[in-house]
Amino acid sequence: MGDVDPTLLLQAAAGRVRDPVSGRSVWMAEMVRSPRSKGDDLHVELVFQAAHSPEARETIRKELASHLTALGMKGRLMALDTGATPGLAHAHERPKDPVPGMTGAGVAPHGGPIAKKRVEGVRHVILVASGKGGVGKSTVSANLAVGLAQLGYGAGLLDADVHGPSAPILLGDPSRPAADPVRKKILPVVAHGVRMLSMGQLVSADEAMIWRGPMVMGAVRQFVQDADWEGLDYLIIDLPPGTGDAQLTLLQAVDGISGAVIVTTPQEVALADARRGVTMFRKLDLPLLGLVENMAWYELPDGTRDPVFGDQGGLRLAAEVGTQVLAQIPLQTAIRLSCDVGVPVVLSNTPTGRAFMDLARQVAALLP
Numbered sequence: 001m002g003d004v005d006p007t008l009l010l011q012a013a014a015g016r017v018r019d020p021v022s023g024r025s026v027w028m029a030e031m032v033r034s035p036r037s038k039g040d041d042l043h044v045e046l047v048f049q050a051a052h053s054p055e056a057r058e059t060i061r062k063e064l065a066s067h068l069t070a071l072g073m074k075g076r077l078m079a080l081d082t083g084a085t086p087g088l089a090h091a092h093e094r095p096k097d098p099v100p101g102m103t104g105a106g107v108a109p110h111g112g113p114i115a116k117k118r119v120e121g122v123r124h125v126i127l128v129a130s131g132k133g134g135v136g137k138s139t140v141s142a143n144l145a146v147g148l149a150q151l152g153y154g155a156g157l158l159d160a161d162v163h164g165p166s167a168p169i170l171l172g173d174p175s176r177p178a179a180d181p182v183r184k185k186i187l188p189v190v191a192h193g194v195r196m197l198s199m200g201q202l203v204s205a206d207e208a209m210i211w212r213g214p215m216v217m218g219a220v221r222q223f224v225q226d227a228d229w230e231g232l233d234y235l236i237i238d239l240p241p242g243t244g245d246a247q248l249t250l251l252q253a254v255d256g257i258s259g260a261v262i263v264t265t266p267q268e269v270a271l272a273d274a275r276r277g278v279t280m281f282r283k284l285d286l287p288l289l290g291l292v293e294n295m296a297w298y299e300l301p302d303g304t305r306d307p308v309f310g311d312q313g314g315l316r317l318a319a320e321v322g323t324q325v326l327a328q329i330p331l332q333t334a335i336r337l338s339c340d341v342g343v344p345v346v347l348s349n350t351p352t353g354r355a356f357m358d359l360a361r362q363v364a365a366l367l368p
């Protein structure tokens with residue numbers, strides 16, 4: 001299929017095929033799942049409903065194939081019908097295993113086989129997760145990565161929050177990654193001593209917003225697999241917020257994850273979501289390194305601490321689930337400003353800067 005990512009090709013083609021039942025494109029109707037390439041051929045599942053007549057199914061299959069060919073796909077489209085199938089016309093044999101070494105590991109968040117990929121040449125892959133968005137997951141990821149670099153380790157930051165990328169802003173470098181045509185590798189941007197890749201470097205926020213599961217997975221897979229992380233001690237992955245299918249699929253696609261850090265605020269609603277994060281990692285047998293309690297308090301001018309989002313919620317949750325709090329980070333204008341100007345607060349010799357450095361030290365000690 002040449003060098004074109006099959007998931008990108010598939011989205012383009014499926015976006016042009018109208019589904020007569022929903023009136024939307026078969027892509028928007030989420031009828032195309034689990035793309036896998038096998039040689040030049042592209043295997044997908046087409047999810048039909050009972051209302052799809054055998055003729056409608058055949059038309060969709062043919063149109064999809066012809067759009068793919070028009071877009072430059074060399075092989076054939078191998079479509080497997082799934083979903084409600086009273087009018088099942090073509091029952092192709094279902095592939096039993098994911099194809100080893102396949103290029104299109106993009107898998108819809110609805111399940112399907114997953115090809116695990118190790119991140120080449122990286123000593124430890126560390127996930128930073130949160131149950132909720134907006135709790136400071138990206139801020140913690142960026143400061144942890146820069147802190148590790150400050151300690152002299154080779155550190156990388158992979159911003160996998162495709163729908164809300166922020167690493168280029170947080171590290172103050174909006175430039176695009178280069179490609180090494182000889183080694184066929186994406187070269188991460190280096191900012192504050194950290195190798196960084198983010199969807200924010202490649203597409204506009206509006207564009208990324210409408211990406212669906214398979215495309216997101218395709219992009220993340222490329223970041224994991226096709227980028228030059230060689231020689232890093234620590235690669236920090238800033239996960240999309242939440243504990244749903246998208247996160248699960250992503251976690252299952254990366255092999256050799258050393259541990260995870262969960263970011264939460266002390267607020268009850270955030271803690272409830274963080275608890276789900278703990279459960280998710282335990283189910284996947286991924287070691288939980290600990291929690292980071294962000295926005296733990298607001299410091300008043302006289303030095304007293306106002307627990308805006310509740311008091312010691314992170315510590316309570318840590319005790320409840322049997323883990324530790326690695327850092328308590330206050331709610332501070334300085335942090336917000338440091339994010340906006342792209343100079344992580346960990347670089348400052350302030351109590352908060354030292355708290356983030358201490359977080360980096362603890363993580364390095366937990367994963368030597």
Ligand SMILES: Nc1ncnc2c1ncn2[C@@H]1O[C@H](COP(=O)(O)OP(=O)(O)O)[C@@H](O)[C@H]1O
Pocket residue numbers: 130132133134135136137138139140166241294295329330331332333335336337339340
């Ligand atoms: N401790 C803090 N004090 C002040 N502002 C913060 C703090 N942590 C994060 N922020 C700000 O809150 C917003 C959300 O943080 P972010 O790290 O992007 O969250 P997430 O990645 O979880 O969505 C950002 O604008 C960030 O600058």
Ligand SMILES: [Mg+2]
Pocket residue numbers: 137138139161164165166
């Ligand atoms: Mg974020």
